[in-house]
Amino acid sequence: MKTMKTILVISLLANVVLAQVTSTLETTTARSTALAASHVASSGSAELLFTNPALLAEYEGLGFIAGYQNVFSQRFLNHSVVGFAYDTDHKFGNVGATTTTLATRSGSVNLAEETAMGLHYGNYLMQDRLSSLAIGLTLNYMQISYGLSAGPSGDGTDGSSLGSASMIGVDVGFLATLGKRHRAAALVRNINNPSMGRDGYKTALPQTLIGGFAYTPVDEVTTTFSLNYTSGHPVEFHGGLEYKLNPQFSILSGMQSQPNRLSAGLKMEIVGINIEYGVITHPVLPLTHAISMNFHIDN
Numbered sequence: 001m002k003t004m005k006t007i008l009v010i011s012l013l014a015n016v017v018l019a020q021v022t023s024t025l026e027t028t029t030a031r032s033t034a035l036a037a038s039h040v041a042s043s044g045s046a047e048l049l050f051t052n053p054a055l056l057a058e059y060e061g062l063g064f065i066a067g068y069q070n071v072f073s074q075r076f077l078n079h080s081v082v083g084f085a086y087d088t089d090h091k092f093g094n095v096g097a098t099t100t101t102l103a104t105r106s107g108s109v110n111l112a113e114e115t116a117m118g119l120h121y122g123n124y125l126m127q128d129r130l131s132s133l134a135i136g137l138t139l140n141y142m143q144i145s146y147g148l149s150a151g152p153s154g155d156g157t158d159g160s161s162l163g164s165a166s167m168i169g170v171d172v173g174f175l176a177t178l179g180k181r182h183r184a185a186a187l188v189r190n191i192n193n194p195s196m197g198r199d200g201y202k203t204a205l206p207q208t209l210i211g212g213f214a215y216t217p218v219d220e221v222t223t224t225f226s227l228n229y230t231s232g233h234p235v236e237f238h239g240g241l242e243y244k245l246n247p248q249f250s251i252l253s254g255m256q257s258q259p260n261r262l263s264a265g266l267k268m269e270i271v272g273i274n275i276e277y278g279v280i281t282h283p284v285l286p287l288t289h290a291i292s293m294n295f296h297i298d299n
Contacts (some may be wrong), residue, residue, distance in 0.1 A: 025071070025079060025102065026228075027069075027263075027278070027280055027288065027290065028050040028067075028079075028081055028100065029047045029050055029065070029067045029081060029276070029278075029290065029292045030067055030069070030265060030276035030277050030278040030290040030291050030292035031044065031045075031047050031252070031265065031267070031276050031278060031292065032047070032050065032051065032278070033069065033263060033265065033278030033279065033280050033288065033289075033290040034240075034252035034253070034254060034263055034264060034265020034266075034267075034276070034277070034278030034279070034280075034290075035224060035238075035240030035241075035242065035252055035253075035254040035263065035265070035278075036238050036239065036240055036254030036255055036256040036261060036262075036263040036280060037226075037228075037238050037254075037256065038212065038224040038225050038226050038238035038239050038240035038254055038256070039051060039212075039214065039224045039226075039240055040052050040173075040185045040186075040187055040210050040211075040212035040224075040226045041175065041183040041184055041185035041212045041213055041214040041224065041226075042055075042183070042214040042222060042224050042242075043055055043058060043183075045063050045065060045085075045274060045294045045296060046059075046063035046064055046065040046083055046084055046085040046096065046294050046296075047065050047067075047083075047276075047292065047294060048085065049065075049083045049085055049096045049097075049098050049118075049120050050081065050083070050098060050100075052136060052173040052175065052185055052187050053096075053120045053121065053122050053136025053137055053138045053171065053172075053173045054122050054134045054135055054136030054173035054174050054175035054185060054187075055122065055134075055136065055173075055175060055185075056085060056093070056094040056095070056096055056120055056121065056122025056123075056136055057093065057094060057122040057123050057124050057132075057134035057135075057136065057175065058122075058132075058134065058175075058177075059085050059087055059094050059096075059122070060087045060298070061087050061296055061297050061298045062084065062085070062086050062087065062296070062297040063084060063085045063086075063294060063295070063296045063297070064083070064084045064294060064295055065081070065082070065083050065084070065292060065293070065294035066080075066081070066082045066292065066293055066294070067080065067081045067082075067276075067290060067291065067292030067293070068080045068081075068290070068291060068292075069288060069289060069290035069291070070288070070289055071102075071288055072282065072285040072286050072287070072288055073286040073287055073288065073289065074286075076104055076105050076106055076111075077102070077103075077104060078101075078102070078103045078105070079100075079101070079102045079103075080099075080100075080101050081098060081099065081100050081101075081292075082098065082099040083096060083097060083098035083099065084096060084097060084098075085120075091123075092123070093121055093122055093123025093124075094121070094122050094123070095119070095120065095121055095122075096119075096120040096121075096122075097117075097118060097119055097120065098116075098118045098120070099115075099116075099117070100115065100116045100118070101113065101114065101115050102114040102115075109147060109148070110147045111146070111147045112144060112145065112146050112147060113144070113145050114142070114143070114144045114145075115142070115143050115144075115145075116140050116141065116142045116143070117140070117141040117142075118138055118139065118140045118141075119138070119139045120136065120137070120138045121136065121137045121138075122134060122135070122136035122137075122173075123135065123136075130178065130179055131176070131177060131178050131179075132175075132176070132177045133174070133175070133176050134174065134175040134176075135172070135173070135174055135175075136172070136173040136174075136175070137170070137171070137172055137173075138170070138171035138172075138173075139168065139169075139170060140168065140169040140170070140171065141166065141167075141168055142166065142167050142168070142169060142194075142196075142205075143164060143165070143166040143167075144164060144165055144166075144196070145163075145164040146161075146162035146163060146164065147161075147162065148161060148162065165196045165197060166196070167194045167195065167196045167205070168192075168194060169189070169190045169192060169194045169205060170190070170191050170192045170194075171187065171188065171189045171190070171191065172187070172188050172191050173185065173186065173187040173188075174186045174187075180216065181215060181216050181217065182213075182214075182215060183213065183214040183215075184211075184212070184213050184214075185210075185211070185212055185213075185214075186209075186210065186211045186212075187208075187209075187210040187211075188207070188208070188209055188210075189206075189207065189208040189209075189210070190205050190206065190207045190208070191207065193205075193207060206230045206231055206232070206233075207230070207231050208228060208229065208230045208231075209228070209229045209230075210226055210227070210228045210229075211226060211227050212224065212225060212226025212227070212238070213225060213226075219244070220243060220244040220245075221241070221242070221243050221244070222241070222242045223239075223240070223241055223242075224238075224239065224240040224241075224242070224254075225237070225238060225239040225240070226238045233258070234258050235258070236256055236257055236258040237256060237257045237258075238254065238255075238256045239254060239255050239256070240252065240253065240254035240255075240263075241253050241254070242267075247269070248268060248269045248270070249266075249267070249268055249269075250266070250267040250268075251264075251265070251266060251267075252264065252265040252266070252267065252278070253265075254280075259282065259283050259284075260283055261280055261281050261282055261283070262280070262281045263278060263279065263280035263281070264278070264279060265277050265278035265279065272295055272296070273293060273294070273295045274292075274293070274294050274295065274296075275291070275292075275293050276291065276292045276293075276294075277289075277290070277291050277292075278290045278291075278292075
């Protein structure tokens with residue numbers, strides 16, 4: 001089984017995996033959508049790769065995730081994710097990789113496409129019987145490709161290429177735990193202050209600081225909340241609740257400010273495969289629906 005997992009990991013790396021698009025969509029998966037992106041300190045499946053790389057330190061086994069969402073219920077906004085997390089069984093730490101794409105299309109014409117290639121690493125800085133402290137790093141290669149200009153026909157089918165741009169961003173995350181009930185985390189996105197473009201047309205990607213907590217008063221209930229600050233924007237509050245009705249079925253809910261949004265979702269486990277669904281509101285735009293599927297292989 002261990003040899004099989006190693007082969008799977010090498011195969012995925014050989015295909016160049018792509019974890020954060022330049023649009024910085026916070027609700028990247030169904031679970032993050034259902035919890036309103038409040039779970040920066042909450043453990044979970046391979047979905048944690050899109051949440052906080054420090055969570056990788058405590059991950060065990062091999063996990064895969066694939067997800068899709070229709071942003072604001074618009075057919076021309078298609079967002080998809082694919083990723084895997086791998087427990088190396090060594091003190092070196094755990095690794096993962098993800099693929100994220102956000103495409104904007106008008107009929108058969110591709111107006112723009114954002115992709116990101118991310119490699120993730122997580123390991124413990126210290127660990128004892130009651131507490132732990134972990135660090136995680138994410139290296140993102142982000143690219144945006146523009147379609148064709150309107151051209152003579154006016155519909156983009158015979159226009160000229162508008163080019164593309166790329167950049168590398170670095171995220172750093174931390175996770176502290178006390179027993180099985182209390183968890184705290186911090187995440188800095190784009191800590192290297194990357195920018196895209198040339199000369200006077202450079203645009204810096206926003207730097208975001210996230211701090212959050214997760215509390216599990218009983219095994220069936222987990223509460224999550226975080227404060228998100230992005231340069232040039234007001235502080236956002238995110239809160240969520242995950243309630244496990246039984247080992248196979250959970251319900252999730254969340255809320256956030258700036259703008260005010262409400263969210264909800266479901267999680268089902270069927271024959272070892274987790275299927276998750278999330279929906280989140282917007283004060284002006286239509287609902288965003290997301291669905292994810294993941295499975296886990298033990299060591």
